[in-house]
Amino acid sequence: TADFDKDGDNDFAAANFRQNSLSVMMNDGNGIFGSLTEINVGSGPISVIAADLNGDGYPDLAVVNQLTNDVSILLNNGDGSFPNQTTFPVYESPICLTGADIDCDGDIDLAVGHHNADYASYISIVANNGDGTYAEPVRYLFLSTVFSITAADIDNDGDIDLAFADFYNSHIGIMPNNGDGSFGIIRTTSVDSLPNSLFNTDFDADGDIDLAVINSGSNNVEILDNNGNGHFTTLTTCGVGGMPSSVFGADFDGDGDIDLAVTNKNTDDISVLFNIGNGNFTTPVTYPAGDKPGAILAVDFTGDDIPDLMAINEGSDDVSLLINKLTTDLPIEEKLPNKFTLFQNFPNPFNPSTNIRFNLVKAGDVVIEIYNIIGQKVTTLIDERLSAGVHQVTWNGTDSDGHNVASGIYFYQLENGEIIKSRKMILLK
Numbered sequence: 231t232a233d234f235d236k237d238g239d240n241d242f243a244a245a246n247f248r249q250n251s252l253s254v255m256m257n258d259g260n261g262i263f264g265s266l267t268e269i270n271v272g273s274g275p276i277s278v279i280a281a282d283l284n285g286d287g288y289p290d291l292a293v294v295n296q297l298t299n300d301v302s303i304l305l306n307n308g309d310g311s312f313p314n315q316t317t318f319p320v321y322e323s324p325i326c327l328t329g330a331d332i333d334c335d336g337d338i339d340l341a342v343g344h345h346n347a348d349y350a351s352y353i354s355i356v357a358n359n360g361d362g363t364y365a366e367p368v369r370y371l372f373l374s375t376v377f378s379i380t381a382a383d384i385d386n387d388g389d390i391d392l393a394f395a396d397f398y399n400s401h402i403g404i405m406p407n408n409g410d411g412s413f414g415i416i417r418t419t420s421v422d423s424l425p426n427s428l429f430n431t432d433f434d435a436d437g438d439i440d441l442a443v444i445n446s447g448s449n450n451v452e453i454l455d456n457n458g459n460g461h462f463t464t465l466t467t468c469g470v471g472g473m474p475s476s477v478f479g480a481d482f483d484g485d486g487d488i489d490l491a492v493t494n495k496n497t498d499d500i501s502v503l504f505n506i507g508n509g510n511f512t513t514p515v516t517y518p519a520g521d522k523p524g525a526i527l528a529v530d531f532t533g534d535d536i537p538d539l540m541a542i543n544e545g546s547d548d549v550s551l552l553i554n555k556l557t558t559d560l561p562i563e564e565k566l567p568n569k570f571t572l573f574q575n576f577p578n579p580f581n582p583s584t585n586i587r588f589n590l591v592k593a594g595d596v597v598i599e600i601y602n603i604i605g606q607k608v609t610t611l612i613d614e615r616l617s618a619g620v621h622q623v624t625w626n627g628t629d630s631d632g633h634n635v636a637s638g639i640y641f642y643q644l645e646n647g648e649i650i651k652s653r654k655m656i657l658l659k
Contacts, residue, residue, distance in 0.1 A: 231529050231540070232280035232289035232581070235310030240529045244542055244549070245275040245293055252278060252293060256310055261531040261538065261553055269304065269312055273297035281329045281338045281581065281658055284362030287634060289581070292340060294324040301327070301342065305362055320354050320367050322346055330381035330390045330579070330658060333357055333411030336636045338658065340364065341392055343376035351376045353394065357411060370413060374399060377426040382439045382579075383654065384430075385460030388603055388639060390656075393441060395425040402428070402443060404460055419454060419462045423447025427476045431488045432574040434465070434509030437653060442490055444474045451477060451492055451501075453509055465509050471516065472496030480528035480537035484556050486573040486587045486620065493523035493541050500526065500541060500552070517552055521545030529577075535585070572644050572651040575625075579658035583626040586611070586642055592618045597645040600625060601652075608635060611642075627657050 234241040239257040246253055251270050255263040272295025283290040288306040295302060300319045304312035323346040332339040337358040345351040351374040354367035375397040384391040385406055392405040392413070401420045405413040424447030433440045433453055441454040441462065449472060455465040471494025479488040487505040492514075494501060498521060501514035520543030528537040532553060539552040571589040578584060586598065596616045600608040609630040611623045625642070629635055635657065643652040 231527060234280075234289055234306060236288065236308065239533055240531055241310065242527075242540060242549075243278055243280060243291055244525075245271075245278045246547075247274055247276055247296075250275065250295075252291065252304070254310070254312070257531055259533050261551060267311075269315075271295060271302040271304075271315070272300050272317060275302070276324075277326045279327060279329050282637075283329075283338050283358065285337060285360065290362060292327065292329060294320075294327045294342060296324055299324060301340065301356070301364075303362055303364070316363065318356075318364055320344070320356065321352060321369055324354075325376065326379050328379050328381045328392075330656070331637050332381070332390050332407065334389055334409065334638075335360070336638060338637060339411065341379055341381060342367070343379045343394060345375045345377075345397075351396075353379065353392065353405070355411060355413075368412075370405070370416075372403075372416060374403060378428045380428045380430050380441075382430045382656070383639060384439050384456065386438055386458060386654075391460065393428055393430065395428050395443065397424055397426055400425060400445075400447075402441065402454065402462070404462075406460060417461065421445060421452050421454070421464070422450060422467065425452075427474075429477045429479050429490070431479050431576075431578065432653075433479075433488055433505060435487060435507070435571065435573060440465070440509065442477050442479060444477045444492060446473050446475065449474060449494075451490060451503065453511070455509060466511065468503055468511050468514065470494060470501040470503075470514055471499050474501070475522075475524050476526045476541075478526045478528045478539075481576055481587075482528070482537060482554060482556065484536070486571065486589070488574070488576065491526055491528060491539050493519065493526045495522045495524065495544075498523065498545075500539065500550070502539075519543060519550040520548055523550065570646065570649055570651075572653060574653055575642065575655045579656035581627070581658050583624050584655060584657075585622050585624050587620065587622045588644055589620055590616060590618050590646065594646050596621075598623060599643050599645075601641045601643060602635075603639045603641075608640065 274297030278293040291304040305314040377397040378395040389407040422445035427444035454462040473496040503511040522545030523541040
């Protein structure tokens with residue numbers, strides 16, 4: 231999803247494997263979507279992402295076409311139409327992709343996961359030339375079965391690493407970035423049976439990127455805790471519905487930590503698990519979906535700054551939209567925190583804006599500033615005295631002069647008296 235027509239709300243695009251097309255629908259701001267626009271692409275489109283690929287400030291689309299072994303790039307005209315489409319070849323049997331500034335040059339590169347019938351798998355790294363055209367893919371070959379791929383600074387060294395789900399070998403692979411878009415030796419972590427979907431964020435509020443792994447063979451979601459340098463151990467495992475398919479995270483209950491939503495294909499429902507604050511989760515709450523729900527995402531579709539849920543139903547060729555009815559009219563005494571906390575921003579990575587939430591135990595002077603990766607101050611978000619309680623501020627990706635900043639890694643720092651805390655975030659255009 232992204233605000234394709236730049237009217238201030240989140241629209242969505244979905245890949246139609248059998249129809250060889252993308253469906254794009256525009257949001258009216260209230261979670262009501264207009265007529266469907268269908269765009270022909272290659273054969274067997276199976277995965278799509280939205281990002282600003284040519285640096286013009288508008289979200290474009292990249293889609294993997296599994297049967298024609300290529301990637302279609304659809305550039306946004308600025309109004310939510312995509313008249314400019316190009317296609318470039320990749321290696322055989324592409325199945326998934328993600329976008330990030332992998333080579334640290336300020337534009338969005340692509341990582342494409344492949345696997346074929348002989349279980350030969352690889353990941354192609356495709357560098358952006360800066361204008362939405364792409365260089366020749368660089369292939370990393372290994373004996374694996376890549377079903378999902380995600381990008382984040384996993385080892386806390388300032389560049390974007392990759393994590394992938396190895397379906398048949400039942401492990402998660404970590405590809406550490408050397409800092410120039412090339413990758414070092416793959417590290418693996420064993421998980422439960424048949425992992426097929428990943429989501430990355432800081433679940434336990436310790437400042438590094440953890441992983442949520444969907445294990446379709448054992449009907450659970452496994453939380454992998456990062457030790458701070460990109461090595462993982464299992465923190466907890468939670469049962470969900472039958473044949474879980476996809477996972478996404480957001481702060482559904484407004485308590486400052488990241489919860490999870492999981493689609494379950496065999497039971498046609500969605501499991502929502504609430505984070506209790508340390509990376510452990512409650513028993514799932516189940517909501518009905520359509521026939522064989524697959525991909526799921528969480529964004530605000532209704533303009534209330536509360537994440538809703540959308541699931542793509544592969545069996546019924548439609549979507550399920552679940553509107554979050556979170557209420558925040560709790561008595562003040564129930565909302566006062568008992569410790570100072572600076573939470574991980576959400577969404578992260580983000581485009582175009584992200585929310586920074588923090589708890590103050592007592593009233594005091596608060597300064598929140600944004601810095602780039604070389605330590606230069608970008609802007610000041612807050613410099614005032616605030617009351618005790620839960621607070622949130624939004625950064626819209628601009629500097630102190632109101633100019634849009636480039637994609638990349640940024641840091642937000644909060645100063646409250648003698649307390650100084652900072653966290654890392656990624657702007658992905």
